[in-house]
Amino acid sequence: MWKLLVAFVIFAALALFVLTKSGGNIDMGGEKHDVSAPHAEASAPAATPAADAASAAAPASAASN
Template identity: 65%
Template sequence: MWKLILGFIAFAALALFILSKSGGDIDMSGEKHGIDSHAPAASAPAAASAPASAAAPAASAASN
């Protein structure tokens, strides 16, 4: 039993050591569902619509 407790303490100490070495900038808040989480993805549909509008005249020319 004492080996189990000692192993847990060693594992916890190792985990705290690794987490402290990473600079402490670890986000443990889980999934984000706010406005901030969707800000980078907001520019993706605008960029994706430009090639689609450029391909539309080529598709209509091919059907003629």
């Protein structure tokens, strides 16, 4: 039984070493709740003709922001 425990510890250490050296993004800190992370826009409802006209009339500088 102790051999299984030793083998598991060695395998886990080897796996962490390989993942760290290969550039894997390992973060053992748990869940992150960073509010500065960019969020994907929620699925937009079907566009209306008025919304299309308003977006087409917007100046180019405002659209690039």
